Amino acid sequence: MPVLLPTEELRPGMRLAKAIFFKGRMMLPGGKQLSADDIGLLRKKYPFLTAQVGDPILDNLVDFEDDDQERQVATTAQGKIAGCMSEVYERFSKRASLAGMDFQSLEDTTTQVIGYLKSNPVSAALLSRSLDPDTYLTEHAGNVFYLSMILGSAVRDYVATERQRQTSANLAQGAALNLFPLALGSMFLDLGMVNLQHLFDSKNPLTEEDRQMVREHPISGADMLPSSFSPTARMTVRTHHENFDGSGYPNGVAGNKLHIFTRIVRITDSYDAATAGHVYADAKSPARVLWEMTAGPYARFYDPVLMKIFASLIQPFPIGSKLRLSDGRYAVLTKYNRRRPFSPTVVVAFDENNQPLPKDQLDGPVCLDDRPDLRLQSYGEEDISYIYDMNAPRDDVRMRSDFSTLFEAAFP
Numbered sequence: 001m002p003v004l005l006p007t008e009e010l011r012p013g014m015r016l017a018k019a020i021f022f023k024g025r026m027m028l029p030g031g032k033q034l035s036a037d038d039i040g041l042l043r044k045k046y047p048f049l050t051a052q053v054g055d056p057i058l059d060n061l062v063d064f065e066d067d068d069q070e071r072q073v074a075t076t077a078q079g080k081i082a083g084c085m086s087e088v089y090e091r092f093s094k095r096a097s098l099a100g101m102d103f104q105s106l107e108d109t110t111t112q113v114i115g116y117l118k119s120n121p122v123s124a125a126l127l128s129r130s131l132d133p134d135t136y137l138t139e140h141a142g143n144v145f146y147l148s149m150i151l152g153s154a155v156r157d158y159v160a161t162e163r164q165r166q167t168s169a170n171l172a173q174g175a176a177l178n179l180f181p182l183a184l185g186s187m188f189l190d191l192g193m194v195n196l197q198h199l200f201d202s203k204n205p206l207t208e209e210d211r212q213m214v215r216e217h218p219i220s221g222a223d224m225l226p227s228s229f230s231p232t233a234r235m236t237v238r239t240h241h242e243n244f245d246g247s248g249y250p251n252g253v254a255g256n257k258l259h260i261f262t263r264i265v266r267i268t269d270s271y272d273a274a275t276a277g278h279v280y281a282d283a284k285s286p287a288r289v290l291w292e293m294t295a296g297p298y299a300r301f302y303d304p305v306l307m308k309i310f311a312s313l314i315q316p317f318p319i320g321s322k323l324r325l326s327d328g329r330y331a332v333l334t335k336y337n338r339r340r341p342f343s344p345t346v347v348v349a350f351d352e353n354n355q356p357l358p359k360d361q362l363d364g365p366v367c368l369d370d371r372p373d374l375r376l377q378s379y380g381e382e383d384i385s386y387i388y389d390m391n392a393p394r395d396d397v398r399m400r401s402d403f404s405t406l407f408e409a410a411f412p
Ligand SMILES: [Fe+2]
Pocket: 189, 190, 217, 240, 241
């Protein structure tokens, strides 16, 4: 199984373990031996890409957890929902009315995706990204939908209990497991932002008027939905910026008073906004965002039980990641740690000069929980030693509606 390498580490002669896709198009087939030209092209056009490359020693010695199916499910579900979303948002960006909109096809797609995820349950959410500001809102909507479906499916039992408690009705079991309103709501969270597209294309700080419109987007979005729309889905849109500690907007409702769907989309929406590239702010890495949301300064905004499950589904580093240790050597990630995602199983396979270690000097596979002497230092260019910081400064207690940039409005 392959090691995941950024384009700057690729060398001629390396063999691609998997095909490289970009926006659904195959660029290089699996099995291809890379030429200098291939590498030059990848570096120039897609500097952020990573490629899975076969490793002659590790391939024979180590079993990697296989995440192929997760990748396929994500691509299929994202593709289905993206087509659906662009239609919806095009209508909205032209300020066309919702009257006459074909909601049936949207509902059909949603049913398809829920059914598909049900028969192909995933344990790792692998998202692909484009860095195109023009498609940000549609892509964001598709990602939040997908992440919410994965988290919602993973916590079905928890959802069922919560819904019983909140409705005090004796719901039939099937009704209690219904994720459909979550699906619809999660797609339309930022509907109230469609008339603010110009803010996404600019680095300028928000004016007071912009700020007011951003603050109102949960309400204005909910109001734009047609009267036939599911009331629970509408409620999810209206409350998607409410925080678990009561510091959110528009109403500052806290904790268990928030509907379970609100608590789910609060996590998925924040995570996707923070890890996507924007014109007005650089993307943060999944590792950074997961740490900030679970152990770091923003943990108090999110339901801790749901957040824990989300972190185990997302995982900070993909299988095959090459991680630099504090002693200078490099380890390759072979297996996720579901309970403590920042302590995966690794094999130390490269020396301080990034040269492959001979077979008899490989160390592992070993779970980092069992080896406190092996500490992670960096992943690619990023120093990740912050993951050991248990005393991260807490965010101050100001209300979150008091933001000054679009990024701050979306994350945390
Ligand atoms: Fe929002």
